[in-house]
Amino acid sequence: MIFHPAIIALLLSSFLITFLILYSSYFGLRIVRKWDIKSGSELQLNLERRTYLISTILAYVLGFQLFSLFLYIYTADNLHSLFVGAMCAAGTLNVNAYGYPTLILKVVNFLLAGLWLILNYTDNRAYDYPLIKKKYVFLLVIALFVTAEMIIQTNYLLRLKADVITSCCGSLFSTDTRGITSEIVALPSIPMKIAFYLGMAFTFVSGICFLKNSKLTGYVFSLASAVTFIISIISLISFISLYFYDLPTHHCPFCILQREYGYIGYLLYITILGGSVLGMGVGVVMPFRDIKSLSEILPSIQRRFAIISLVLYFLFTAVVTYRIVFSDFKLEGY
Amino acid sequence: MIELINIKKTFNAGRPNEFSAINGVSLSIEANKVTVFKGPSGSGKTTLLSIIGCMTRPTSGRIMLADREVTSLPERFLTGIRRKTFGFIFQQFNLIKGITALENVMLPAYPMGEAYYPLKKRALETLDMFNISNKALSKVEWLSGGETQRIAIARALINIPSVIIADEPTAHLDTKLSHEFMDIISMLKGEGKTILIASHDPLVYESDVVDRIINIRDGMVAEWV
Amino acid sequence: MSYIDKHRNLIDFTLSSLLRRKGKNIALILVYTLVVFILSSVMFFTHAIKKEASIILKDAPEMVVQRVVAGRHDLIPIRYIEKIKGIRGIGLPNARLWGYYFDPIAGANYTLIVPDDFQYGQGDIAIGKGISRSRLAYEGDIMPFMAYDGALINLRIRNVLSPESELVSSDLILISENDFRRIFGISKEYATDLTVKVRNQREINTIVRKITEIYPDTRVITKNEILRTYDAVFNWRGGIVIVIMSGAVMAFIVFAWDKASGLSAEEKKEIGILKAIGWETSDVILMKFWEGAVVSVTSFIAGIILAYFHVFFASSSLFEPVLKGWSVLYPEFKLTPFIDPYQVSTLFFLTVVPYTVATIIPSWRAATIDPDSVMR
Numbered sequence: 001m002i003f004h005p006a007i008i009a010l011l012l013s014s015f016l017i018t019f020l021i022l023y024s025s026y027f028g029l030r031i032v033r034k035w036d037i038k039s040g041s042e043l044q045l046n047l048e049r050r051t052y053l054i055s056t057i058l059a060y061v062l063g064f065q066l067f068s069l070f071l072y073i074y075t076a077d078n079l080h081s082l083f084v085g086a087m088c089a090a091g092t093l094n095v096n097a098y099g100y101p102t103l104i105l106k107v108v109n110f111l112l113a114g115l116w117l118i119l120n121y122t123d124n125r126a127y128d129y130p131l132i133k134k135k136y137v138f139l140l141v142i143a144l145f146v147t148a149e150m151i152i153q154t155n156y157l158l159r160l161k162a163d164v165i166t167s168c169c170g171s172l173f174s175t176d177t178r179g180i181t182s183e184i185v186a187l188p189s190i191p192m193k194i195a196f197y198l199g200m201a202f203t204f205v206s207g208i209c210f211l212k213n214s215k216l217t218g219y220v221f222s223l224a225s226a227v228t229f230i231i232s233i234i235s236l237i238s239f240i241s242l243y244f245y246d247l248p249t250h251h252c253p254f255c256i257l258q259r260e261y262g263y264i265g266y267l268l269y270i271t272i273l274g275g276s277v278l279g280m281g282v283g284v285v286m287p288f289r290d291i292k293s294l295s296e297i298l299p300s301i302q303r304r305f306a307i308i309s310l311v312l313y314f315l316f317t318a319v320v321t322y323r324i325v326f327s328d329f330k331l332e333g334y
Numbered sequence: 335m336i337e338l339i340n341i342k343k344t345f346n347a348g349r350p351n352e353f354s355a356i357n358g359v360s361l362s363i364e365a366n367k368v369t370v371f372k373g374p375s376g377s378g379k380t381t382l383l384s385i386i387g388c389m390t391r392p393t394s395g396r397i398m399l400a401d402r403e404v405t406s407l408p409e410r411f412l413t414g415i416r417r418k419t420f421g422f423i424f425q426q427f428n429l430i431k432g433i434t435a436l437e438n439v440m441l442p443a444y445p446m447g448e449a450y451y452p453l454k455k456r457a458l459e460t461l462d463m464f465n466i467s468n469k470a471l472s473k474v475e476w477l478s479g480g481e482t483q484r485i486a487i488a489r490a491l492i493n494i495p496s497v498i499i500a501d502e503p504t505a506h507l508d509t510k511l512s513h514e515f516m517d518i519i520s521m522l523k524g525e526g527k528t529i530l531i532a533s534h535d536p537l538v539y540e541s542d543v544v545d546r547i548i549n550i551r552d553g554m555v556a557e558w559v
Numbered sequence: 560m561s562y563i564d565k566h567r568n569l570i571d572f573t574l575s576s577l578l579r580r581k582g583k584n585i586a587l588i589l590v591y592t593l594v595v596f597i598l599s600s601v602m603f604f605t606h607a608i609k610k611e612a613s614i615i616l617k618d619a620p621e622m623v624v625q626r627v628v629a630g631r632h633d634l635i636p637i638r639y640i641e642k643i644k645g646i647r648g649i650g651l652p653n654a655r656l657w658g659y660y661f662d663p664i665a666g667a668n669y670t671l672i673v674p675d676d677f678q679y680g681q682g683d684i685a686i687g688k689g690i691s692r693s694r695l696a697y698e699g700d701i702m703p704f705m706a707y708d709g710a711l712i713n714l715r716i717r718n719v720l721s722p723e724s725e726l727v728s729s730d731l732i733l734i735s736e737n738d739f740r741r742i743f744g745i746s747k748e749y750a751t752d753l754t755v756k757v758r759n760q761r762e763i764n765t766i767v768r769k770i771t772e773i774y775p776d777t778r779v780i781t782k783n784e785i786l787r788t789y790d791a792v793f794n795w796r797g798g799i800v801i802v803i804m805s806g807a808v809m810a811f812i813v814f815a816w817d818k819a820s821g822l823s824a825e826e827k828k829e830i831g832i833l834k835a836i837g838w839e840t841s842d843v844i845l846m847k848f849w850e851g852a853v854v855s856v857t858s859f860i861a862g863i864i865l866a867y868f869h870v871f872f873a874s875s876s877l878f879e880p881v882l883k884g885w886s887v888l889y890p891e892f893k894l895t896p897f898i899d900p901y902q903v904s905t906l907f908f909l910t911v912v913p914y915t916v917a918t919i920i921p922s923w924r925a926a927t928i929d930p931d932s933v934m935r
């Protein structure tokens with residue numbers, strides 16, 4: 001292992017987050033089994049109190065998770081000088097097989113924690129807590145993922161050895177090598193651009209339809225925002241990054257987080273992550289619109305989520321489009 | 335207005351120190367009346383008041399508040415109803431030391447998300463009603479007993495509740511202040527508030543403003559007066 | 560915006576509550592600040608030193624060729640240049656002379672270097688600040704050296720160096736080639752090592768291979784390797800210190816937990832009152848969140864600012880020895896102030912996150928005090 005302060009910080013925080021989540025899921029399990037809102041028994045009063053603790057914990061976990069995602073990338077970026085061939089985070093993450101899975105789990109866990117909080121927010125507005133058991137079953141699933149992240153990240157960090165020869169964004173995000181990333185990079189830019197703008201347009205149209213008549217289009221909007229999230233990440237690697245680097249071959253999704261590019265990557269990632277959590281959240285709570293205690297309040301909650309989600313997606317698209325239009329760099333269509 | 339149906343409250347259920355404080359109380363309390371709960375110490379008056387005021391959940395039984403069933407509501411919603419409906423005056427007054435009288439009065443409204451300045455204005459007006467706005471900025475520990483009492487009443491009124499609950503409000507007051515308190519109660523009644531008082535002070539339950547006295551004994555309603 | 564007003568009101572009350580319990584909170588903030596201060600000093604220091612090293616190496620040649628005899632670094636014949644010169648893509652190799660000299664009077668090792676463009680003549684030297692300090696030797700003084708054969712050689716100090724980074728120059732002596740060869744008895748045919756400049760970074764590996772093919776008895780060290788080693792060494796030291804420090808952080812966490820859970824009767828009563836007059840459990844949790852945020856932000860910023868001054872303006876007087884090794888000619892240098900968001904977020908994870916985790920459960924416990932507890 002490399003004794004680097006940030007590595008210690010990452011390990012420590014993932015242990016703490018896992019501890020908090022496991023602690024919560026212990027009580028979550030009891031809630032799933034013993035919850036009875038009609039009862040005035042002391043057990044029920046106690047469980048009810050625990051729900052406050054668990055909500056608080058999850059809110060913190062969401063924050064920590066987002067922070068640790070960026071710290072993780074930043075650390076990988078910072079450590080690249082220790083590995084032969086690594087020029088940025090992409091290379092460091094590739095030093096062993098656990099680097100990228102950790103990254104993906106960090107994103108997934110952020111999304112999951114966000115969705116949980118959306119469920120929780122909705123549930124807490126209905127006087128009979130109709131989603132309580134579903135919510136805590138879902139928490140158990142999150143606990144699994146968070147634990148997996150902790151284990152895989154620990155593996156990754158403990159197995160980091162200086163002087164390992166690795167390949168970095170130059171080759172990882174290029175067409176020469178095989179694998180998923182090169183497939184993405186090799187995607188022709190014009191169809192990819194069309195896909196990106198179509199995805200965004202579709203999300204906006206379905207979102208606005210949903211806001212207008214708030215019927216089943218909610219599912220469509222939610223699905224659209226999830227798909228658009230994935231398209232956006234692929235586009236980021238495939239063509240968006242090129243405009244920020246002004247280079248025809250640099251496809252790295254991490255370098256845009258650096259100071260040289262004005263930390264613009266943070267804006268891009270935060271808007272797209274936030275937008276997708278809220279957009280997917282609209283769909284996740286959709287099936288509960290018929291529950292009596294939720295039927296009156298849920299539409300307005302969903303509207304709020306949808307509006308914020310659309311605003312964030314719009315910001316993302318606006319920044320990207322601005323760059324594409326005003327950059328001196330011209331990507332020759334291929 | 336408030337209806338209790340077979341309310342029971344057991345403390346420490348299932349443990350050796352299990353204690354049943356309320357044993358099946360059914361009552362209905364009318365709006366805009368002054369009702370006094372009277373009974374020996376330990377009979378369950380305080381417990382009953384805190385159940386009526388949505389502060390404690392009964393072990394069984396139901397409470398209807400303006401025709402809404404509130405017993406099965408989780409704490410989050412119970413509190414929401416409680417802070418809009420009830421204003422509490424405690425036996426010890428329970429002001430928070432170290433902050434000003436004004437802040438104490440404003441405190442119940444803080445989590446309601448009201449803007450600071452309108453709230454402050456309303457608090458000052460309430461203090462004015464009791465002629466103590468000149469003490470607004472004094473720390474509460476320097477106030478006299480009578481002033482403390484009026485601050486406590488002002489605090490109970492800040493969220494404009496329809497029901498005022500007072501638990502042994504005169505226990506720490508001399509006769510003059512107790513009379514003053516009852517005058518305030520009659521004024522509040524005049525404004526249309528419903529008032530519930532637990533007390534075994536004759537000065538309270540023999541007062542003219544009282545509309546109804548309910549005797550409590552061993553956690554049950556003993557007789558109607 | 561009722562949501563914002565709610566937070567404003569709660570923050571207002573939180574601040575006034577914190578001020579009301581000055582004693583308890585000041586103790587907490589002091590300890591918290593101290594922990595942040597120590598950790599951030601370590602981090603700023605190691606980071607700045609790494610920076611410093613990279614500044615030094617900025618203009619250094621891309622590679623150094625050493626000769627290895629029996630596994631040890633040995634003098635290299637200058638004629639090796641002839642063949643190496645022929646490799647494509649490199650500048651003219653340069654023979655360097657440098658070495659260490661033990662001074663029994665100061666009890667210290669000096670680094671002697673023959674610069675390419677030595678400004679002074681034979682019999683003259685320029686010395687680093689550290690040597691000047693320890694020997695009380697200044698410009699114009701004579702400094703005696705004992706040659707390899709026991710002969711005494713007197714050299715005149717022409718200059719005391721004050722370069723951009725004292726870290727490496729503190730124990731440095733610049734000397735002429737002839738004096739160097741006389742002191743160490745090195746003949747004209749040999750040098751300490753050769754440096755090679757490379758025009759194209761991509762070719763470094765190829766050139767390294769070619770050199771070792773021509774002269775199998777040499778070892779080539781590239782600048783990147785040196786940088787990497789520096790990085791590794793300083794990261795490692797910084798990391799070790801943080802691991803040692805984790806004991807302190809642990810103690811702090813226990814302290815924070817204790818402070819958060821050991822509520823005085825008065826505080827308990829206060830929360831009971833708040834709940835009785837209509838605050839909801841989550842309102843109290845929110846208040847506790849703001850309380851923690853105020854305490855954390857205050858201590859975090861204070862700790863970082865103090866560490867900044869400590870490291871960049873007070874020469875990290877508290878723990879330089881640990882981090883730099885114990886040299887008699889310990890340099891008293893000023894590091895270039897440097898701090899980035901990354902270090903700050905690492906520190907955040909090492910201090911604020913554990914503190915927050917330690918206080919979640921106690922805050923929640925406090926927030927679930929029964930409202931009816933104040934009625935009796």
Ligand SMILES: Nc1ncnc2c1ncn2[C@@H]1O[C@H](COP(=O)(O)OP(=O)(O)OP(=O)(O)O)[C@@H](O)[C@H]1O
Nearest residue numbers: 345346353355374375376377378379380381382935
């Ligand atoms: N949290 C509790 N746990 C156990 N027993 C309790 C609890 N709260 C109240 N009791 C018991 O319930 C009974 C009724 O208490 P309560 O405070 O309602 O009486 P009260 O009529 O208000 O008396 P007083 O006139 O002295 O104020 C008492 O015997 C008391 O000991």
Ligand SMILES: [Mg+2]
Nearest residue numbers: 379380381501
């Ligand atoms: Mg009582």
